[in-house]
Amino acid sequence: MQPTYGSRIPGSVACHHLHKAGGQAEEYEDAYAVQPRVSAVEEIDIASLRVALSDGASESVLAGLWARSLVDHFVSVPPEALASGESFGREAVMVTRLWEATLGDYIARREADGRPIQWYEQPKLDRGAYATLLAISFCVPQGGDLADLRGEGRWSAAVIGDCCLFQVRDGALITAFPLAGSEDFGTSPDLLNSRNQDALLISERVAMSSGSLRQQDDIYLCTDAMAAWFLREVEHGGRPWETLRDLGTSDGLNFADFISEERASGHMRNDDATLIHVAVW
Amino acid sequence: MPYTAEISRSNPTCFVFLVDQSASMSDPIGGEVPTSKASVVSDAINRLLTELSVKCAKEEGVRDYFHVAVVGYGHNNVGSAFGGALAGRDLVPLSQIADNPARVEDRTKKIPDGAGGLVESTVRFPIWMDPVCNGGTPMRQALEHAHRLVDQWLSEHPACFPPIVLNLTDGEANDGDPTVPAAGIRSLTSADGAVLLFNLHVSDAGGSPVTFPDTDAGLPDNYARTLFTMSSLLPSHMRSYAAQEGFTVSDGTRGFVYNADITSVVQFLDIGTRATDLR
Numbered sequence: 001m002q003p004t005y006g007s008r009i010p011g012s013v014a015c016h017h018l019h020k021a022g023g024q025a026e027e028y029e030d031a032y033a034v035q036p037r038v039s040a041v042e043e044i045d046i047a048s049l050r051v052a053l054s055d056g057a058s059e060s061v062l063a064g065l066w067a068r069s070l071v072d073h074f075v076s077v078p079p080e081a082l083a084s085g086e087s088f089g090r091e092a093v094m095v096t097r098l099w100e101a102t103l104g105d106y107i108a109r110r111e112a113d114g115r116p117i118q119w120y121e122q123p124k125l126d127r128g129a130y131a132t133l134l135a136i137s138f139c140v141p142q143g144g145d146l147a148d149l150r151g152e153g154r155w156s157a158a159v160i161g162d163c164c165l166f167q168v169r170d171g172a173l174i175t176a177f178p179l180a181g182s183e184d185f186g187t188s189p190d191l192l193n194s195r196n197q198d199a200l201l202i203s204e205r206v207a208m209s210s211g212s213l214r215q216q217d218d219i220y221l222c223t224d225a226m227a228a229w230f231l232r233e234v235e236h237g238g239r240p241w242e243t244l245r246d247l248g249t250s251d252g253l254n255f256a257d258f259i260s261e262e263r264a265s266g267h268m269r270n271d272d273a274t275l276i277h278v279a280v281w
Numbered sequence: 282m283p284y285t286a287e288i289s290r291s292n293p294t295c296f297v298f299l300v301d302q303s304a305s306m307s308d309p310i311g312g313e314v315p316t317s318k319a320s321v322v323s324d325a326i327n328r329l330l331t332e333l334s335v336k337c338a339k340e341e342g343v344r345d346y347f348h349v350a351v352v353g354y355g356h357n358n359v360g361s362a363f364g365g366a367l368a369g370r371d372l373v374p375l376s377q378i379a380d381n382p383a384r385v386e387d388r389t390k391k392i393p394d395g396a397g398g399l400v401e402s403t404v405r406f407p408i409w410m411d412p413v414c415n416g417g418t419p420m421r422q423a424l425e426h427a428h429r430l431v432d433q434w435l436s437e438h439p440a441c442f443p444p445i446v447l448n449l450t451d452g453e454a455n456d457g458d459p460t461v462p463a464a465g466i467r468s469l470t471s472a473d474g475a476v477l478l479f480n481l482h483v484s485d486a487g488g489s490p491v492t493f494p495d496t497d498a499g500l501p502d503n504y505a506r507t508l509f510t511m512s513s514l515l516p517s518h519m520r521s522y523a524a525q526e527g528f529t530v531s532d533g534t535r536g537f538v539y540n541a542d543i544t545s546v547v548q549f550l551d552i553g554t555r556a557t558d559l560r
Contacts, residue, residue: 020289021291022289022290022291022292023290027339055554057553057554057555057556058552058553058554059336059552059553059554059555059556060556061338061339061340062340118338118342118379119385119405119407120331120334120335120338120343120379121338121340122405123335124335124338124556127556130554130556130557160559187551187553187554187555188554188555188557189554190559191554191556191557191558191559192559193556193558193559196558196559198559201559202559205559224554269287270287270289271553
């Protein structure tokens with residue numbers, strides 16, 4: 001694996017997801033992509049890492065497929081695409097152009113399967129699919145060297161909607177982006193629509209942020225139900241990252257068990273839940 | 282907090298539509314092309330069922346977030362007003378409603394052509410019930426029937442989002458005071474709050490259309506004022522959605538509409554993340 005900016009940031013990435021309770025696994029409508037593809041246990045160079053996370057709006061059709069299209073595109077864009085609203089908007093519109101072919105294939109497949117589009121689906125197909133999007137890239141600025149602490153890494157993130165990024169350093173939450181309070185979540189977040197080709201509007205609505213990255217930092221990327229839970233825990237004096245950090249390891253809880261318990265206790269809304277943990281070693 | 286229960290397939294709620302089918306519903310009302318009140322009401326029901334089906338549609342079909350009854354009252358009896366394969370049934374899962382309209386008509390509709398003009402476009406319009414007008418107006422009995430349906434539903438779904446009863450009428454009950462059984466419906470509760478009773482008043486008494494008022498001051502007659510009084514206050518999240526759609530709302534806003542479209546009530550219901558455009 002070749003570091004992008006001449007220096008490595010050793011670390012790891014772990015991804016977890018669970019569909020909404022009462023539904024089927026194939027009805028999961030969040031999507032995430034990590035580039036390069038890695039397993040949870042292996043050491044990676046975070047300086048070359050791209051992650052995208054999306055939450056398909058349940059009220060639209062083909063939301064999961066649209067979310068998948070968005071994340072697959074945004075993990076492959078150059079880091080500069082997350083550096084300005086204009087470039088983000090251009091990339092988002094590029095996905096809508098590719099979507100027309102995806103939609104055409106879907107409709108043809110339904111016809112071939114003897115399940116043509118029904119009258120109640122057509123208005124929603126006409127309106128397009130909707131999803132939120134959070135994309136993040138990492139780098140080591142030229143000349144920096146994280147390994148001996150003379151320099152720092154950087155992350156840059158862009159978001160439409162309510163997927164969230166949390167950064168924890170030295171046992172404290174230092175970044176909550178783009179939402180900072182559990183009451184900030186609603187049922188009408190900003191969404192990218194598969195027919196929205198207004199790059200200017202998207203560029204005006206995208207929120208962008210960046211920050212430093214040091215050894216032992218943890219970054220958590222979450223879809224909305226999980227993010228609202230995280231912030232509520234913090235508001236009550238909790239340290240939710242201590243639970244999330246070890247999920248799926250021999251020291252931690254099983255992700256599905258953890259989510260199911262939080263839903264059952266009423267602490268987490270019943271929605272698709274996705275968590276991506278980027279750990280700097 | 283009330284009215285926050287999840288509406289889902291594992292925790293569905295129910296809608297009961299009550300449709301006045303009495304003889305007085307044959308009277309024409311308003312507009313350049315006068316239409317019978319019965320036609321206005323059956324169009325409203327068909328639109329509501331369409332909106333509800335579309336709202337809950339996903340790739341695999343329509344999800345059963347709601348079970349729906351359409352109950353007609355007139356000709357001195359009360360019963361299912363569904364036509365076609367659903368005839369005679371009370372509460373029906375929404376997926377079955379979506380898959381079983383009595384027929385689907387093609388209707389022409391004028392839509393913007395993108396250049397400042399209008400062009401005619403054909404839209405598919407499913408029909409579950411046709412206009413009927415015959416006999417008296419047993420509204421009291423209809424409300425009692427709705428009470429029984431909802432009470433039974435609540436015994437089986439005690440934690441559901443509170444059921445909604447929507448009464449579409451010209452208001453002229455002739456089997457006694459409807460306000461008593463209306464209060465009975467509003468007194469039913471799930472763990473998430475009291476059952477909601479809304480009314481659509483279709484009238485030839487004139488006056489301006491009124492949507493979700495907080496006072497009966499501008500209403501033209503006693504029928505309208507009675508139906509306003511019978512209607513539940515809109516829960517706060519529904520008031521917010523009404524405000525987003527441009528209606529003026531206050532703490533006293535009720536689920537009452539006079540000679541206006543009530544289809545927007547479907548948009549007051551949360552079934553997950555809303556599909557809204559960037560603004």
